[in-house]
Amino acid sequence: MQLIGRVRRVHEPIRLVVSPLRRTDPRTRLLLSVSASLAVMLPLERTLIFMGLYTLLLAWARLLPSAGRQIWRLRWVLIVLFAFDAIFVDLTLAVTVTLRIVLLASVFALFVGTTTPEELRLALERLGVPYRYAFSLSLAFLSFDLLRDEWRAIQEAQMARGAWAPRVRLRDLALSDLLALTVPAIVLTTRRAWALTEAAAARGFDAPHRRAYRELKMGRVDGLVIAITAIVVGLLLFL
Numbered sequence: 001m002q003l004i005g006r007v008r009r010v011h012e013p014i015r016l017v018v019s020p021l022r023r024t025d026p027r028t029r030l031l032l033s034v035s036a037s038l039a040v041m042l043p044l045e046r047t048l049i050f051m052g053l054y055t056l057l058l059a060w061a062r063l064l065p066s067a068g069r070q071i072w073r074l075r076w077v078l079i080v081l082f083a084f085d086a087i088f089v090d091l092t093l094a095v096t097v098t099l100r101i102v103l104l105a106s107v108f109a110l111f112v113g114t115t116t117p118e119e120l121r122l123a124l125e126r127l128g129v130p131y132r133y134a135f136s137l138s139l140a141f142l143s144f145d146l147l148r149d150e151w152r153a154i155q156e157a158q159m160a161r162g163a164w165a166p167r168v169r170l171r172d173l174a175l176s177d178l179l180a181l182t183v184p185a186i187v188l189t190t191r192r193a194w195a196l197t198e199a200a201a202a203r204g205f206d207a208p209h210r211r212a213y214r215e216l217k218m219g220r221v222d223g224l225v226i227a228i229t230a231i232v233v234g235l236l237l238f239l
Contacts, residue, residue: 017113019061020221026119027126028222033111035229039236040100044092046236047099053232054106063110070109071102078102117142126216139196 016022021029039050058064071078078098085094117138124134 017063017066019063019114021061021114023221024225025216025218025222026115026123028225029111029115030123032225032229033107035233036107039103042236044096050236051099063113066113067106067109070105074105122216
C-alpha cells in the first residue's frame with residue numbers, strides 16, 4: 001500500500017511556489033528569465049554583481065529554496081567542471097563557468113517554480129509564436145516533471161522488487177544502475193508526450209484559427225518588474 005501511495009504522486013499536478021511573481025503576467029516571467037540568462041555573456045566581475053542582484057530577486061520572490069535545490073542536484077557536475085578547469089585551464093575560467101551554470105539553474109528554478117505549461121503556451125501565443133510550436137514547447141516543458149516522476153516511480157518499483165538497491169556512495173554507483181532507471185523513464189515519458197500530442201491534434205488543438213481560452217493582461221507589478229529588468233540589463237551590458 002505504501003508503494004501504491006508513492007506511485008500515485010506521479011499523477012499529481014505541478015506544484016508552484018507561493019511567490020509574488022505569480023501575480024505577474026507569464027510574458028513578464030518569460031522576459032525576466034531570458035534576460036537573466038543573458039548574464040552568462042558577462043565577464044566575471046559583472047557576473048558577480050548580477051548574481052548579487054539576482055539573489056535579492058530570488059529572496060523577494062521566495063525562490064531561494066527552489067534555486068538551492070536545483071543547484072544541489074548539479075553539485076557533482078559543478079565540482080567536476082570546476083576541478084577540471086582549475087587544474088588544466090585557469091582558476092578564473094573555473095569560477096566563471098561555475099557561476100554561469102549556477103545562474104542558469106537558478107533561472108530554471110525561477111521559471112519552473114512560477115509558471116505552468118499552459119501559461120507558457122499562452123505567453124508564446126501572445127508573442128506571435130504559431131500555436132503548434134507553442135503547444136509543442138509547452139509539452140516539452142511539461143516533460144521535465146514527467147521524466148522526474150517516471151524516474152522516481154521506476155526506482156521505487158524496482159526497489160520494491162529487489163531489482164535495485166540505493167547506493168550510499170557515488171563510487172558505488174554503476175553505469176548499469178543509471179541505465180536501468182533512466183532508459184525506461186525516458187521511453188515512458190516520450191510515449192506519454194507523443195500520446196498527448198496526438199490527442200491534441202485529433203481535437204483540433206493545432207488548428208491555425210484556434211483562439212486562446214483566456215486573455216493575458218499586464219498590471220503595475222509587470223511594469224515595475226520589466227522596468228527594473230531593463231535598467232539592470234542595460235547597465236550591466238552597456239556600461
